[in-house]
Amino acid sequence: NAGVTQTPKFRILKIGQSMTLQCTQDMNHNYMYWYRQDPGMGLKLIYYSVGAGITDKGEVPNGYNVSRSTTEDFPLRLELAAPSQTSVYFCASNFPRTAKNYGYTFGSGTRLTVV
Amino acid sequence: RKEVEQDPGPFNVPEGATVAFNCTYSNSASQSFFWYRQDCRKEPKLLMSVYSSGNEDGRFTAQLNRASQYISLLIRDSKLSDSATYLCVVNALQDNNDMRFGAGTRLTVKP
Numbered sequence: 449n450a451g452v453t454q455t456p457k458f459r460i461l462k463i464g465q466s467m468t469l470q471c472t473q474d475m476n477h478n479y480m481y482w483y484r485q486d487p488g489m490g491l492k493l494i495y496y497s498v499g500a501g502i503t504d505k506g507e508v509p510n511g512y513n514v515s516r517s518t519t520e521d522f523p524l525r526l527e528l529a530a531p532s533q534t535s536v537y538f539c540a541s542n543f544p545r546t547a548k549n550y551g552y553t554f555g556s557g558t559r560l561t562v563v
Numbered sequence: 564r565k566e567v568e569q570d571p572g573p574f575n576v577p578e579g580a581t582v583a584f585n586c587t588y589s590n591s592a593s594q595s596f597f598w599y600r601q602d603c604r605k606e607p608k609l610l611m612s613v614y615s616s617g618n619e620d621g622r623f624t625a626q627l628n629r630a631s632q633y634i635s636l637l638i639r640d641s642k643l644s645d646s647a648t649y650l651c652v653v654n655a656l657q658d659n660n661d662m663r664f665g666a667g668t669r670l671t672v673k674p
Contacts, residue, residue, distance in 0.1 A: 483664075490567060490650070490664035491607070538606055551597060551609035552662070 450474050454539050454555035461529040461562045469524040469558050471539030479542050480522040481506075481552070482514065484535040491538065497522055529562045536560070566590060567653050569665035577673055580641045584668045586634045586651030595654040596627055598636050600647045601667060607650055610636075641672045 452473045461467055473480065478499050483491040493506030497516040511533060513525040522541075526533060536559050540552040569586045576582050588596075596613035611618065613625040613634050624637040634651055651665040 481662075488571070488666055490565075490666045492664075493662070551612065552599075552607070554606035554608070556606050 452539055452541055452553050452555035454537075454558050456558060457556065458559045459561070461526070461560065463529060463531065463562060465529050466525070466527050467529070467560075469526070469537055469539075469560075471522045471524065471555055472520050473522075473539075473541040473553070474520065475541065475553065476519060477541035477543055477553070478519070480516065481540045482512070482522070482524045483538045483540065484508065484533075485538060485557075486535050494524065494537075526560075531562050534560060534562045565665075566663045567651055567665040569649075569651050569668045571666060571668060573669040573671055575671045575673060576641055578641055578643060580672075581637065581639045582641055582670065583638075584636045584649055584651075584670075586636075586653075586665055586668075588632050588634070588651075588653045588663070590653070590655045590663075591629075591632060593632075593653045593655050596625075596634050597652040597654075597662075598623075598625060598634075599650040599652055599664075601650055602647050610649070638670075641670075643672050643674065646670055646672045 455470045481496045482494040485491045492508045495514040497503045503514050536557050538557050539555040542552050566589050598610040599607040600610045601607040613627045617626045622639045626635045648667040648669045650667045653663050655661045
């Protein structure tokens with residue numbers, strides 16, 4: 449049981465480049481999320497998904513896109529990278545609130561630098 | 564006003580000390596409350612949920628005051644391994660897609 453797996457762990461992008469951050473979970477969680485964490489700030493929700501085929505914007509969606517074709521995978525796409533997207537990105541998953549324990553399980557993060 | 568506010572610290576305490584963190588939230592409709600722990604350059608991990616009646620897990624005690632809109636975390640008999648950043652998390656909605664994170668309180672426990 450690997451939990452939530454994110455790849456890559458580190459990446460340096462040039463301004464204007466694109467990339468996909470991968471996230472996969474093997475816990476059969478319905479809900480998945482992408483957050484970014486900037487120094488001294490709380491995690492900010494980028495996008496989330498309540499199940500395969502369903503995605504919604506979070507607090508800071510601009511410059512990102514997601515898809516959820518399977519329960520396990522929730523990739524985050526950055527188009528036209530900008531320095532403001534330099535951050536640590538965390539993927540998370542959980543069961544709905546009706547489940548006994550619906551705390552998040554986070555992946556280990558992707559440290560992205562845009563230069 | 565931030566939705567979830569925490570004293571950033573750092574809190575520097577000796578081993579064995581008792582330390583308390585507070586967190587305030589702005590949305591009175593908030594439904595669920597949590598404390599997460601985040602080690603340096605690692606992902607957050609759920610420490611404990613916070614229930615209306617207060618709850619305890621070993622050396623950790625969490626309290627919720629809905630009237631004043633604050634949450635507290637008390638750590639007794641601090642260990643070196645408790646050194647981390649503690650994140651207060653508030654969920655405003657009935658479902659799971661509106662968790663709001665505080666910026667965290669940093670704790671360092673010294674020998």
